[in-house]
Amino acid sequence: MTLSVVSVTVDLVLLTIRQAALQVLLIRRGIPPYPDRWALPGGFVLPDEDLGEAAARELREETGLDPQHGHFEQLATYGTPGRDPRGRVVTVAYLALLPDLPAPVPGSDAAGAQWRPAADITPGELAFDHDRILADGLERARAKLEYTPLATAFCPPEFTVADLRAVYETVWRTRLDPRNFHRKVTGAEGFIEPTGGTVIRDRGRPAQLFRRGPATLLHPPLLRQRV
Amino acid sequence: MTLSVVSVTVDLVLLTIRQAALQVLLIRRGIPPYPDRWALPGGFVLPDEDLGEAAARELREETGLDPQHGHFEQLATYGTPGRDPRGRVVTVAYLALLPDLPAPVPGSDAAGAQWRPAADITPGELAFDHDRILADGLERARAKLEYTPLATAFCPPEFTVADLRAVYETVWRTRLDPRNFHRKVTGAEGFIEPTGGTVIRDRGRPAQLFRRGPATLLHPPLLRQRV
DNA sequence: ACGCTTAGCGTCATGTTGACGATAATAGCG
DNA sequence: CGCTATTATCGTCAACATGACGCTAAGCGT
Numbered sequence: 118m119t120l121s122v123v124s125v126t127v128d129l130v131l132l133t134i135r136q137a138a139l140q141v142l143l144i145r146r147g148i149p150p151y152p153d154r155w156a157l158p159g160g161f162v163l164p165d166e167d168l169g170e171a172a173a174r175e176l177r178e179e180t181g182l183d184p185q186h187g188h189f190e191q192l193a194t195y196g197t198p199g200r201d202p203r204g205r206v207v208t209v210a211y212l213a214l215l216p217d218l219p220a221p222v223p224g225s226d227a228a229g230a231q232w233r234p235a236a237d238i239t240p241g242e243l244a245f246d247h248d249r250i251l252a253d254g255l256e257r258a259r260a261k262l263e264y265t266p267l268a269t270a271f272c273p274p275e276f277t278v279a280d281l282r283a284v285y286e287t288v289w290r291t292r293l294d295p296r297n298f299h300r301k302v303t304g305a306e307g308f309i310e311p312t313g314g315t316v317i318r319d320r321g322r323p324a325q326l327f328r329r330g331p332a333t334l335l336h337p338p339l340l341r342q343r344v
Numbered sequence: 345m346t347l348s349v350v351s352v353t354v355d356l357v358l359l360t361i362r363q364a365a366l367q368v369l370l371i372r373r374g375i376p377p378y379p380d381r382w383a384l385p386g387g388f389v390l391p392d393e394d395l396g397e398a399a400a401r402e403l404r405e406e407t408g409l410d411p412q413h414g415h416f417e418q419l420a421t422y423g424t425p426g427r428d429p430r431g432r433v434v435t436v437a438y439l440a441l442l443p444d445l446p447a448p449v450p451g452s453d454a455a456g457a458q459w460r461p462a463a464d465i466t467p468g469e470l471a472f473d474h475d476r477i478l479a480d481g482l483e484r485a486r487a488k489l490e491y492t493p494l495a496t497a498f499c500p501p502e503f504t505v506a507d508l509r510a511v512y513e514t515v516w517r518t519r520l521d522p523r524n525f526h527r528k529v530t531g532a533e534g535f536i537e538p539t540g541g542t543v544i545r546d547r548g549r550p551a552q553l554f555r556r557g558p559a560t561l562l563h564p565p566l567l568r569q570r571v
Numbered sequence: 572a573c574g575c576t577t578a579g580c581g582t583c584a585t586g587t588t589g590a591c592g593a594t595a596a597t598a599g600c601g
Numbered sequence: 602c603g604c605t606a607t608t609a610t611c612g613t614c615a616a617c618a619t620g621a622c623g624c625t626a627a628g629c630g631t
Contacts, residue, residue, distance in 0.1 A: 523622075524621080549626060550627070
């Protein structure tokens, strides 16, 4: 039996909505390989550390937040030989959906960090195979919005129906009818619950405030327009 | 920078339907750790091998089949420290949905191999953390049947609507109305296509034969009964 | 020939969704 | 203050989807 000796990293697809755009956190690599190239934040898994713990540690380093602050899940694992010039490196990617955050502080090996609109990232721009990982993360997020209440993870603790609709429109890159959306989300059991408060957002009628409800799945789902 | 040196394995949740039961392929471990314990088939990833390739190689060794013969996808990665007494081992689990197969041939390190009804496996029975991996695989398969045409992966190349319904009933452990099911699957664009042939299965009217259609998603989905 | 079973098609009542009307409540302007 | 524009909430209508179930077609066994 021959063991394959591998290094294992975690990489994070951290998504938030800022300035009406779906944004991903990128770091500017300060050291080789891929010096001065943008990449997803991440790092090596420590010897006594579970994968999720490693990812959570990196999330804390990059954003100051704990995973409970938004939604956090394992995305997929990538292990094509040669994906990392340093040697045999397998990465376990995690996806986080986060409410709007302040400007990030770069981790120790990074020359910079930045929230970038996902739509602005050109093919081949990212280091390693991070283009692929990012694409997978974006599609996962889009699919999750159909079947789960996880769009709320992009919102602050209290939000209006219009806030939530803006999340859907931004992530799905489409327009949704406010009347239909209102009926759907207020009618879907366990999706959102009224807080009792109201808020005036721009001009117009005051809107009710809601918080995330207890449901883990949407039944029936809120399906994307057919493609 | 400290690298964490890890061994990476793949583990396979191979599911098929035999004798009206959802069955999983298990191997009897012939060597430590966990000697004489049942486990999911798998093995170490070779140095120049992608993860999916490693999993496909193992699938070939265990079943003689290529992944295209059924459905095959990455399930999740498990890396809790101590999950393997041999040291730091991270496993990338893959899920395969396969049509009924002959009895398996054990791989080189196994003392036996067997298709076991998933429902017969008692908690804690499997080696490593394979109970957890199996449970995740089963749930993944159940969810996939709602949103995709992948139930057809359990069927031979040509099948009747009743064959397909039996797949759903077996995987979901429920009964489905044949009239409603027929209407749904024949009406869902790209799910199944008639071959033009018919077959007499038991007694009763001859049934039309179908093959898998080109769709990758079911729209609208065929949702499980609400839990 | 009859009874039973399975296959395929359809109806009915209910629920869901896309399109869109109407009223409520604000901001801004003249 | 009245008017316009805008946003929030509620609802209606037509089309579609689904659970329950009737009916006919086509076999097998007695």
